Amino acid sequence: MTEKAVMVIGGGVSGIQASLDLASRGFKVYLVEKSPSIGGRMAQLDKTFPTMDCSMCILAPKMIDCSHHPNVQLLTYSEVKEVKGSAGNFVVRVLRKPRFVDEAKCTGCGICADHCPVEVPNEFDEQLGMRKAVYMPFPQAVPRAMTVDKNNCIECGLCQKMCQAGAVDLKQQPQEVELNVGAIVVSIGFDLFDPSQIPTYGYGRYKNVVTALELERLLCASGPTGGHLIRPSDGKIPRKIAFIQCVGSRDRRFGTTYCSSICCKYSVKDAVLIKEHEPNTTVSIFYIDLRAFGRGFQEFVNRAKSEYGVRFIRSSPGEIMEKPATKNLTIWYEDTVAGRIENTEFDLVVLCPALVPRTDARELAKVLGASVDDYGFFKASNILTNPVDTTVQGIFACGYCLGPKTGDIPDSIMQGSATAARVAEVLERV
Amino acid sequence: MVNKMKYAFFLGCLIPARELSYEVSVRKVMPELGVELVDMKGANCCAPFSIQSVDHASWMALAARNLCLAEEMGLDIMTLCNDCYESLLMTSTILKRNPELRNQVNEILSEVGKEYKGKVDVKNLVDVLYRDVGVSKVKSAIKEPIKGLKVGTQPGCHLTKPKRIHFELLRGFNELDALVQATGAESVPYERKEMCCGGPLRDINDDLARQISREKLIALKNAEVQAVVTVCPFCFLQLDLGQLEVKRHFNEEYNLPVIHFIELLRLGMGMKLEDWEIKAHRIPITELLKDRL
Amino acid sequence: MSELDLGFMGEIANTPRGKGVLLCIQCGRCSSGCPVARLTGEHNPRRLMEMVILGFKKEVLPTQLPWYCLSCFTCLDRCPQGGDVGEVMFAIRNLAVRQGNIPAGVAAQAKALYETTRVINPVRTALDKRESLGLSKITTDGLEDVQRILKRTGMEKIVKST
Numbered sequence: 001m002t003e004k005a006v007m008v009i010g011g012g013v014s015g016i017q018a019s020l021d022l023a024s025r026g027f028k029v030y031l032v033e034k035s036p037s038i039g040g041r042m043a044q045l046d047k048t049f050p051t052m053d054c055s056m057c058i059l060a061p062k063m064i065d066c067s068h069h070p071n072v073q074l075l076t077y078s079e080v081k082e083v084k085g086s087a088g089n090f091v092v093r094v095l096r097k098p099r100f101v102d103e104a105k106c107t108g109c110g111i112c113a114d115h116c117p118v119e120v121p122n123e124f125d126e127q128l129g130m131r132k133a134v135y136m137p138f139p140q141a142v143p144r145a146m147t148v149d150k151n152n153c154i155e156c157g158l159c160q161k162m163c164q165a166g167a168v169d170l171k172q173q174p175q176e177v178e179l180n181v182g183a184i185v186v187s188i189g190f191d192l193f194d195p196s197q198i199p200t201y202g203y204g205r206y207k208n209v210v211t212a213l214e215l216e217r218l219l220c221a222s223g224p225t226g227g228h229l230i231r232p233s234d235g236k237i238p239r240k241i242a243f244i245q246c247v248g249s250r251d252r253r254f255g256t257t258y259c260s261s262i263c264c265k266y267s268v269k270d271a272v273l274i275k276e277h278e279p280n281t282t283v284s285i286f287y288i289d290l291r292a293f294g295r296g297f298q299e300f301v302n303r304a305k306s307e308y309g310v311r312f313i314r315s316s317p318g319e320i321m322e323k324p325a326t327k328n329l330t331i332w333y334e335d336t337v338a339g340r341i342e343n344t345e346f347d348l349v350v351l352c353p354a355l356v357p358r359t360d361a362r363e364l365a366k367v368l369g370a371s372v373d374d375y376g377f378f379k380a381s382n383i384l385t386n387p388v389d390t391t392v393q394g395i396f397a398c399g400y401c402l403g404p405k406t407g408d409i410p411d412s413i414m415q416g417s418a419t420a421a422r423v424a425e426v427l428e429r430v
Numbered sequence: 431m432v433n434k435m436k437y438a439f440f441l442g443c444l445i446p447a448r449e450l451s452y453e454v455s456v457r458k459v460m461p462e463l464g465v466e467l468v469d470m471k472g473a474n475c476c477a478p479f480s481i482q483s484v485d486h487a488s489w490m491a492l493a494a495r496n497l498c499l500a501e502e503m504g505l506d507i508m509t510l511c512n513d514c515y516e517s518l519l520m521t522s523t524i525l526k527r528n529p530e531l532r533n534q535v536n537e538i539l540s541e542v543g544k545e546y547k548g549k550v551d552v553k554n555l556v557d558v559l560y561r562d563v564g565v566s567k568v569k570s571a572i573k574e575p576i577k578g579l580k581v582g583t584q585p586g587c588h589l590t591k592p593k594r595i596h597f598e599l600l601r602g603f604n605e606l607d608a609l610v611q612a613t614g615a616e617s618v619p620y621e622r623k624e625m626c627c628g629g630p631l632r633d634i635n636d637d638l639a640r641q642i643s644r645e646k647l648i649a650l651k652n653a654e655v656q657a658v659v660t661v662c663p664f665c666f667l668q669l670d671l672g673q674l675e676v677k678r679h680f681n682e683e684y685n686l687p688v689i690h691f692i693e694l695l696r697l698g699m700g701m702k703l704e705d706w707e708i709k710a711h712r713i714p715i716t717e718l719l720k721d722r723l
Numbered sequence: 724m725s726e727l728d729l730g731f732m733g734e735i736a737n738t739p740r741g742k743g744v745l746l747c748i749q750c751g752r753c754s755s756g757c758p759v760a761r762l763t764g765e766h767n768p769r770r771l772m773e774m775v776i777l778g779f780k781k782e783v784l785p786t787q788l789p790w791y792c793l794s795c796f797t798c799l800d801r802c803p804q805g806g807d808v809g810e811v812m813f814a815i816r817n818l819a820v821r822q823g824n825i826p827a828g829v830a831a832q833a834k835a836l837y838e839t840t841r842v843i844n845p846v847r848t849a850l851d852k853r854e855s856l857g858l859s860k861i862t863t864d865g866l867e868d869v870q871r872i873l874k875r876t877g878m879e880k881i882v883k884s885t
Contacts, residue, residue, distance in 0.1 A: 251803035318755030334751040472864035483816035542868040591796035626795035633828030
């Protein structure tokens with residue numbers, strides 16, 4: 001008997017799309033997400049290409065749909081621990097980590113956080129801002145419930161005392177549930193390559209060298225600076241910004257020999273965004289090849305050059321040095337078109353790191369019995385004809401955890417819908 | 431090869447020719463730390479970059495001949511000079527990994543009745559001190575800590591690059607710095623620490639060699655170090671004698687004493703330097719190390 | 724500008740240490756870290772690779788260009804693709820030497836190696852100092868071996884012709 005239920009592991013836009021498609025076809029969907037809220041990377045972005053819409057404004061309605069849809073059950077702050085069975089009949093053991101807050105009672109008012117005495121760096125803001133030990137990762141979190149980070153909680157009990165709804169339960173225990181599903185969708189997304197592995201770029205040592213995701217948080221109105229583009233060392237508005245492409249991508253020293261496929265795209269988008277925020281700021285993009293394929297991209301690049309004055313320099317810089325007094329950065333590079341070694345001072349440098357499989361991807365693959373490729377991305381059973389099928393029948397994957405295809409948001413949504421269709425095939429078989 | 435703490439001592443060409451004080455310090459200090467060094471009879475030049483530039487097969491064969499000598503002695507090699515180190519290390523690594531190439535090299539070596547079996551490991555002084563002797567043993571051998579001395583270390587290019595070989599051996603800048611700290615001195619960071627001293631261009635393009643050592647001296651001066659600590663005899667030459675050349679050509683004085691790490695260690699262990707050894711430093715070290723010399 | 728030699732890249736790729744030239748994507752990371760390139764516009768590892776790839780054999784092999792390299796391997800460490808400029812330099816120089824292009828300083832070292840087994844020899848005062856300290860003698864013990872090896876590899880001919 002085929003179970004008419006499906007489990008989606010990973011609550012980013014790809015998994016959300018798959019869940020909504022399946023739910024509206026009448027299937028029961030368990031959406032499992034490791035962090036306290038669904039949303040994933042798209043929730044962290046400021047604006048999306050090509051529409052230049054506010055990312056969260058597009059995503060949040062889909063997130064709300066997930067939480068309200070009668071066929072979708074959210075299991076956030078949860079992990080898949082064991083999978084048994086086969087296509088049509090899987091038994092999945094899910095660990096529900098205790099958030100020490102009763103989701104049903106919590107109204108998300110935040111009074112607990114107001115009184116919490118512990119402040120720690122906020123992962124959602126890429127460690128650029130702070131959150132409390134009892135927190136909601138971002139204002140539009142779904143489910144709208146607080147979570148207590150027990151690792152940093154000092155157990156003062158203030159949150160429990162202040163909560164008007166009686167929702168805080170510091171004695172909550174982890175729960176294990178066993179769920180029967182007919183198919184599984186994996187959509188766990190990606191991590192960023194850690195640029196401190198390239199010491200000459202100074203990431204981690206120089207305050208004004210940031211990753212592109214950190215930049216998104218700085219540009220985003222819900223971010224640590226309220227959307228004001230300021231530089232980390234002194235809060236001044238940067239006047240000369242540099243983007244460096246291919247930090248870790250196309251690099252055999254780290255095994256990430258592939259092109260991450262979206263970085264040229266988003267850096268031009270970010271450059272234009274910055275110029276719109278601060279027309280007096282110059283933006284330079286250091287690239288090896290500018291991969292502007294598809295969907296109006298080359299036109300966008302042309303506009304960036306002609307209308308916005310974004311400078312494109314064909315060069316992969318060798319090193320970045322910091323000026324101790326100003327914390328400005330000097331980039332040493334060869335302008336390969338001119339054939340000259342140059343050095344130029346910038347006040348903010350944005351690194352575009354490779355997108356790599358999550359560190360927990362291999363472990364999840366093992367639990368599922370699915371294969372990963374040499375890089376650690378989920379392997380398609382046939383990359384040409386069955387690109388969203390994993391190597392296990394009945395288990396599908398979508399989004400960046402499958403590897404860098406075109407990788408951008410429309411493609412992740414497309415793949416989410418594709419897996420939903422594939423899953424429906426499995427579930428409709430009796 | 432096992433035989434810990436006993437090495438075939440590969441001196442190279444430059445040290446016996448121009449830096450006897452380096453050799454003497456090594457011979458005085460190492461036995462105190464439990465390391466036995468056995469001279470390699472009939473060793474030839476390592477085949478540094480100049481020779482490698484002339485002919486590839488000659489490099490491999492000449493370097494491999496030295497490896498054979500060590501193999502016959504049943505010992506691993508310890509070098510002092512970074513160029514020797516790189517030449518012998520790369521050769522031993524390549525021949526260890528590539529049996530076909532080893533056969534080709536052995537065909538040449540058969541002319542002189544030798545065969546390299548791929549068993550020798552090549553180490554340098556910093557390796558031996560850091561990994562075999564160990565920082566804590568070095569520290570406990572210090573009788574007169576070099577307190578309050580801020581130094582800039584010059585590990586040299588070939589202790590740390592290319593990383594794809596050296597990373598495998600878990601090598602970085604930290605080793606020399608850790609050893610310097612063990613003597614009580616303080617290793618201070620400075621700009622472009624991993625940059626070359628310019629030595630390889632000596633006698634090929636002296637002007638460029640000078641400009642490069644000058645850039646290094648500027649970075650060291652800006653970091654306000656009191657002395658420069660080297661391990662490679664070329665780096666020593668470029669930065670010590672090199673300062674006089676820079677003075678002559680650029681009319682700039684840096685007054686940065688340069689001292690080999692092993693000499694610093696020797697002083698820290700309570701041994702004195704002799705007059706001729708002190709004079710071997712073209713930038714005087716007397717002012718800096720007055721009480722301990 | 725002379726005629727291009729379209730086989731130059733293949734020739735270098737087939738010379739020991741030269742195969743990295745096939746992987747170069749001309750990103751410029753090597754030259755941005757090169758200490759010599761910073762000082763003189765003449766030496767530029769990326770441009771040298773470009774010249775090899777495009778076939779500028781006559782502009783590379785007989786010139787000073789390959790001899791400015793320090794072999795510091797900074798470029799090699801930074802190259803993302805395995806282009807290994809620092810290694811390719813040796814291949815270029817080996818070919819240059821075969822064409823008779825060898826700087827005086829390098830030729831002198833090669834000659835010293837052939838005649839004494841070492842590239843640098845101690846002067847009289849250094850030898851005397853060695854003796855007074857009781858250190859081992861500097862000999863030419865391995866000379867016969869070295870000369871036999873260099874005869875076999877063909878380097879003897881190069882030394883004798885410079």
